[in-house]
Amino acid sequence: MKVGTPEKFIVKGKRLDGRAPDEIRPIKIEAGVLKRADGSARVEWGGNIAVAACYGPREVHPRHMAKPDKAVLRINYNMAPFSVSDRKRPGTDRRSMEISKVTSEALEPVVFTHLYPNTAIDVFVEILNAAAGTRCTGITAASVAIADAGIPMKDLVPACAAGKVGGEIVVDLCDIEDNFGEADLPMAIIPRTGDISLLQMDGNFTPSEFKKAFEMAKTGCEQVYKVQMDALRNKYGKME
């Protein structure tokens, strides 16, 4: 057992931060927070803070990445050096490259990329504070930023994780649960179809635990989806 592991993760039905096992952390989303980007969003979720900026469709650089039949969708995930306990060295590392890739793939299915051949749609996700669940916060933000840029989409993509801590299945892991828990399952869904566009897992689940965690993450996604929709309604709902 790792040093610092709490003796119990759940006491009298409450988790270390006072939540119920199936309760997500408070989430706040605002669309259109940046002036220069074509579309943007800020998501505050638990202790996580992510800002996403979307450009495009625009010219592709480097040119050889261009696709003749559709736009390339590129999500770039980046952590600020001060967003974590031990200062993160600025720049791309293997972890952020992987997250950028799976995030792009999570959003690709909902964006009408075939309408814009030979162009790029770029989204830059900045993690300003990290508190477990930054990739889900990032996907949630990126999806609202693309919508805010006016790019046609089939749906928004919410993301949420579930995991196992002290043998119990819980949704939306907090810092300690993420560090010392037994499993983590981040997931992104396309609510209108119920399809899953991102699924990762590390740790240990029995088949029944996995099923429970999957359902919990899905319910979490649906809750996040409502907040995403409200963010767009808040910005555009009042427009004539």
Added chain:
Amino acid sequence: MEHVVAEIRRDHIANIIRDGKRVDGRGFDDYRPITIETDIGHKADGSALVKMGDTQVMAGIKLLLGQPFSDMPNSGVLTTNAELRPGASPTFEAGPPKPPTVEIARVVDRGIRESGAIDVDKLCITEGELCWIVFVDMHVLDYSGNLFDAGMLSSMAALLDTRLPKVEDGKIIYGEKTNNKLPIANKPVETTFAKIGSGVVLDPNLDEERVMDARLTVATDKSGDMCAMQKGGEGTFTPDEIFETVERGAKKAKELQKLLKD
């Protein structure tokens, strides 16, 4: 990628400055509205988000324990870094820092260092062996002109917001902050002016920055002394313009310093 400004827009900006006006209606010595928000994320030891008009810069402070430089065994270490994130402007690209980024980081660094804003001698824990290393990271989120002033202001606000983490046996206990602040001994601010045709205006917005002939940044400390200066751009200033600008900068610096709460 360069942003192209139409000739007619360029002329318009210069023309109305000659008439004593600015495109956004400000006076020559007016800042755009400034807000400072501190304590943004709890992982940073100190943080601040500065909005200057549409420009947004967040600064975060991380404190690490390390060894003092051998030529300064009794002092802590200050490192200043800037990142112009691609999300902040369609003209910014990912990758290693380019000269404009390095310039911003270095000019802000000089303002902090030369004014003695941080009493680095108080950051030494064991002579020659252990000291605090202060990382100031400026993260540019939205670029609409004048990153120098916004970067400096966010850095100082974040330094003032910083609380030292708890230390046990020479190691930082993350997540446990003390109430101890950094030894802040000065409050430098930077004021940047753009020369456009015949006029010199404070706090250039994006349009003004794109058409300016030259730029002058003046760092002023709390006693009104200058602690750093930087001229940029391909154009020139006359000596009179320089003296006048420094004086105007010192006056505005007092206003900025009032925004920095202890």
